[in-house]
Amino acid sequence: MRKTKIIATLGPASERLVGNLSRYVDVFRVNMAHGTQESRRKYVELVRTTKAALLMDLPGPKLRVGDIKGMVKLRRGQTVVFSKKGEGIPVTEDLFYRSLKEGSVVLLADGIIRVRVKSVTPEEVKATVVDGGILTSRKGINIPDLKTAPGLTETDLEMLKEANTLGADMIGLSFIMSPKEVQEAKGLTKSFIVGKIEKKGSLKELEGIVKEADAIMVARGDLGVEVGLEMLPLVQEKVIRTARTYGKPVILATQVFESMMSSPTPTRAEVVDVANSIIKGVDAIMLSDETAIGSNPLRAAFYLDRTIRKLEKVVRPNGIRPADVGDAIAYSAVDAANLSGARAIVAHGGEGNAALKVAKFRPRVPIVTLVSQGAQRFKTVWGTIPVQVNGGEGDMSSFIDSKLKELKICRSGDVVIIVSSEEGTAEADVMKIHKVK
Ligand SMILES: Nc1ncnc2c1ncn2[C@@H]1O[C@H](COP(=O)(O)OP(=O)(O)O)[C@@H](O)[C@H]1O
Numbered sequence: 001m002r003k004t005k006i007i008a009t010l011g012p013a014s015e016r017l018v019g020n021l022s023r024y025v026d027v028f029r030v031n032m033a034h035g036t037q038e039s040r041r042k043y044v045e046l047v048r049t050t051k052a053a054l055l056m057d058l059p060g061p062k063l064r065v066g067d068i069k070g071m072v073k074l075r076r077g078q079t080v081v082f083s084k085k086g087e088g089i090p091v092t093e094d095l096f097y098r099s100l101k102e103g104s105v106v107l108l109a110d111g112i113i114r115v116r117v118k119s120v121t122p123e124e125v126k127a128t129v130v131d132g133g134i135l136t137s138r139k140g141i142n143i144p145d146l147k148t149a150p151g152l153t154e155t156d157l158e159m160l161k162e163a164n165t166l167g168a169d170m171i172g173l174s175f176i177m178s179p180k181e182v183q184e185a186k187g188l189t190k191s192f193i194v195g196k197i198e199k200k201g202s203l204k205e206l207e208g209i210v211k212e213a214d215a216i217m218v219a220r221g222d223l224g225v226e227v228g229l230e231m232l233p234l235v236q237e238k239v240i241r242t243a244r245t246y247g248k249p250v251i252l253a254t255q256v257f258e259s260m261m262s263s264p265t266p267t268r269a270e271v272v273d274v275a276n277s278i279i280k281g282v283d284a285i286m287l288s289d290e291t292a293i294g295s296n297p298l299r300a301a302f303y304l305d306r307t308i309r310k311l312e313k314v315v316r317p318n319g320i321r322p323a324d325v326g327d328a329i330a331y332s333a334v335d336a337a338n339l340s341g342a343r344a345i346v347a348h349g350g351e352g353n354a355a356l357k358v359a360k361f362r363p364r365v366p367i368v369t370l371v372s373q374g375a376q377r378f379k380t381v382w383g384t385i386p387v388q389v390n391g392g393e394g395d396m397s398s399f400i401d402s403k404l405k406e407l408k409i410c411r412s413g414d415v416v417i418i419v420s421s422e423e424g425t426a427e428a429d430v431m432k433i434h435k436v437k
């Protein structure tokens with residue numbers, strides 16, 4: 001079983017491949033910054049024909065260029081015009097025109113293109129291209145150090161309703177600055193909230209965001225532009241370490257197998273990045289452009305699945321020390337599984353918290369996670385196999401025995417460790433060494 005989960009972003013290149021992609025993918029991501037209500041609904045229907053979970057990613061206060069026919073090639077030294085209504089590259093947000101002055105630097109398409117502003121009016125910006133490249137519709141605009149208003153935007157609030165109606169298992173919050181946005185979203189949905197770390201400013205509030213969110217994403221596309229590429233390795237390391245310390249699932253995103261947009265195999269550097277991420281202990285790895293607009297989405301997902309499977313045979317995630325009594329049972333369960341040659345750890349109770357606690361200590365065996373609500377939300381958690389229970393299972397131990405046999409994890413006579421939250425605490429409080437009948 002592959003322990004590190006795979007998330008794939010849907011887009012024009014993959015909409016007809018959802019069934020095939022689901023052989024390699026645990027979670028599909030629909031980026032709500034793109035498409036229409038109708039196209040997103042179609043994507044969700046496609047995801048629902050598979051067993052994969054659904055992550056709907058809200059756009060957040062991100063500036064983007066508008067619709068461009070085909071593409072625009074920007075060359076070094078050329079003058080480029082951005083305009084609200086007239087000729088040029090369309091940008092509708094006032095914030096863009098308000099935030100710039102002569103000499104400001106603007107980055108486009110995750111920093112690939114760089115321009116320096118020559119003049120600004122409330123409706124038009126003229127700039128010189130410093131680093132050229134190809135620009136297509138709805139690509140992101142980064143203005144370094146731009147301060148955005150706190151809280152969820154009106155568009156995010158509308159889209160959060162849309163995501164609820166479409167039954168998203170997880171909702172991504174883009175460009176958050178503090179735990180406040182996470183709290184606000186949690187009051188409006190039962191879905192898991194994935195806090196995307198992609199603003200320099202959000203790093204000051206990292207611990208608070210990690211504590212509040214259900215999962216964290218290292219959104220390296222924008223984060224790389226915000227902190228500068230040279231700082232990205234350190235920042236990535238800090239985000240992963242903080243999430244793991246608090247036992248929160250952490251997703252590594254962007255340019256994972258970027259070269260596979262056009263090439264049949266990943267580069268050495270990309271495979272080494274995946275290996276390092278497994279060692280650092282990320283829960284999930286996400287494909288973006290590779291599956292949304294790449295030339296061979298299926299091959300990118302196949303290669304990531306294969307790379308992780310092969311690597312997991314030879315590398316293990318770094319260990320985490322237990323922090324307090326809340327960790328005690330889960331930590332002991334992992335020890336007990338090693339000592340007893342158990343085939344699995346079964347975690348139930350605490351609305352999945354028992355499983356999260358066990359996952360924190362990265363056991364060698366699968367974590368069968370019994371949850372009464374929203375089992376799909378756990379598809380992003382390292383090493384888990386979520387199973388939905390409804391309270392009508394009767395004798396829990398015989399239910400567990402038959403489930404483990406059905407999942408082909410155990411045979412009669414095998415040992416498993418069962419961890420549960422029987423005292424109703426948020427964490428696991430009971431551990432049992434159980435022989436499957
Ligand atoms: N739902 C969609 N509909 C149409 N195109 C999409 C969709 N999702 C993604 N794309 C395309 O795939 C690209 C990569 O996806 P992603 O990394 O999620 O977007 P971005 O980097 O723009 O935030 C996008 O820039 C866009 O061109």
Ligand SMILES: C=C(OP(=O)(O)O)C(=O)O
Pocket residue numbers: 031057140174198218219220221222223253254288
């Ligand atoms: C995942 C990211 O965000 P998005 O694709 O939504 O811009 C990123 O910036 O790395």
